[in-house]
């Protein structure tokens with residue numbers, strides 16, 4: 001109890017390390033720690049108000065959560081058992097206390113009458129034993145029930161979180177506020193679950209109250225007639241409270257803090273560590289003969305930093321321990337002895353009452369200890385109850401996070417047959433800045449691509465080519481101007497329809513941590529079960545041959561999402577379960593990831609990505625669901641033959657659809673283009689056909705000349 005790791009309540013406002021009035025700065029080794037001053041949290045009422053309001057806001061969600069949990073298979077039954085066990089367990093201390101009271105009476109009678117009632121004694125002994133056994137059994141039942149309950153609840157909310165995350169668009173998921181919101185619902189939830197933790201905390205609070213009330217009422221009953229009972233009780237309980245107050249300071253310290261290091265040597269040391277530890281740098285370290293050199297630099301930096309070179313958690317631990325010796329903490333131990341001292345003094349005064357006083361002292365001490373730990377727990381739990389309620393609210397709110405790219409209402413296209421003839425795309429004075437940036441990625445861009453045309457966008461790095469493709473697919477929305485698809489504002493169309501009607505291959509494509517087959521088939525979910533189509537897409541993408549050569553063919557995982565578990569194996573074991581023994585998760589302890597199992601070359605990866613696009617756009621041609629094909633540098637990593645073949649296949653299979661390419665390479669494509677857009681610095685500088693632009697003799701012609709000359 002009370003061991004739960006506390007996080008601060010999510011509060012409004014800003015944490016500003018420079019604000020000396022609110023933030024305390026401490027140097028710990030190479031670290032600068034900035035902590036919100038405690039007074040902020042202690043303003044009477046403010047913190048409590050905050051807590052209360054969080055709880056109230058969370059209540060409807062907690063209610064909904066309970067209903068959801070009870071609807072999970074078997075959970076309502078398990079929950080009932082769980083609460084029954086908890087209630088029984090919380091009454092045991094009081095029952096045990098009652099037996100101790102009986103023992104006390106027994107001692108009293110024994111002192112008075114010089115005889116002991118054996119039956120009562122046996123009853124009391126049996127009762128105490130039964131309590132201890134029951135406690136153990138209840139503890140066992142609790143863990144037996146809570147395990148499946150926790151698993152079922154976790155499973156349920158994993159799906160909930162999965163969907164909440166899967167539905168987000170790019171600008172929304174890039175928003176730090178959204179990331180934070182997801183993180184708070186997600187971080188515990190894949191491991192345990194916010195819901196289960198909330199049930200546990202709530203039940204703990206209720207049970208602690210039951211435990212305290214039942215113990216206090218039994219204690220009052222038992223001590224009512226004792227001569228020194230009330231005095232000893234007051235002393236014991238006040239020393240418990242004192243213990244609690246003196247420890248409380250540490251438990252409720254610095255809820256909001258941040259730490260950074262500016263020590264150049266320490267930062268470089270960490271850089272060197274990554275350099276030698278991370279396998280991706282190994283080639284260059286070896287080829288450059290850097291081993292000895294970086295060791296010397298590391299040692300030099302380490303000697304300058306000296307003993308301060310600890311990571312933050314380590315240094316903070318040392319700091320917390322150092323800070324622990326306070327006046328209150330010194331007083332704590334003598335205070336603990338106080339009831340004993342008073343008892344001794346009273347015993348000197350009234351020697352006859354020693355046995356009774358001793359019995360009541362033991363009883364009171366026992367109760368006071370259990371009382372103070374319960375009280376301590378209760379305070380911690382009630383604080384985390386507010387947190388939990390707030391977390392439950394967030395857990396439910398994540399499924400309602402509004403996407404930034406707002407859905408339209410019109411179906412697209414009105415007539416499915418027209419898609420085969422392509423769609424027209426027009427930009428009217430379109431400007432765009434990426435969220436959080438000042439610079440325009442596109443500035444007043446206008447052009448028109450007719451239905452069925454082939455357009456190639458060329459230009460220097462960073463000129464805005466990819467951005468145009470992202471705006472056409474509504475990955476982002478333009479910040480100014482208008483984009484028209486088939487003559488209508490792109491924002492009026494339903495997003496799902498629009499995306500179904502186009503296919504896009506990104507420059508920074510990724511492969512999914514799934515099998516090669518799924519990597520390709522996810523290009524077109526409608527055909528995901530069609531093995532022939534998947535193979536055809538692979539062939540068109542130029543990937544079929546190398547996939548067939550892989551030991552597991554289309555079922556190969558390029559990047560296995562799970563790893564095997566094993567202890568330290570005998571040295572001779574190099575393969576296990578048909579795979580190489582992977583020590584990367586041991587090596588990666590310092591937060592570094594092992595290399596992704598990059599068994600494919602860059603070009604092969606690109607062929608795979610192209611295959612995925614073919615899957616969507618071309619293999620599904622019979623359904624004619626795609627009318628616009630967007631390719632961002634599809635051939636950057638391909639060898640010249642592969643590039644040539646790819647473009648030939650693309651042109652042949654395009655039919656009458658609209659196709660837009662972004663490319664650095666002139667020639668293969670631009671000669672066939674109906675429209676070339678030459679971009680520089682977020683603007684379109686030249687536009688026309690290959691011949692037209694050559695005649696214009698501008699930048700396009702100049703770069704064409706440069707590239708052509710290279711082949712002469």
Ligand SMILES: Nc1ncnc2c1ncn2[C@@H]1O[C@H](COP(=O)(O)OP(=O)(O)OP(=O)(O)O)[C@@H](O)[C@H]1O
Pocket residue numbers: 434435437440441459460461462463464465466467468507662
């Ligand atoms: N996600 C992003 N966030 C912020 N800025 C971005 C982002 N993506 C691109 N930019 C910026 O927008 C501008 C245009 O980028 P874009 O990717 O469209 O260029 P490009 O012409 O496709 O370049 P390349 O030829 O290198 O692929 C650049 O200045 C780039 O730095």
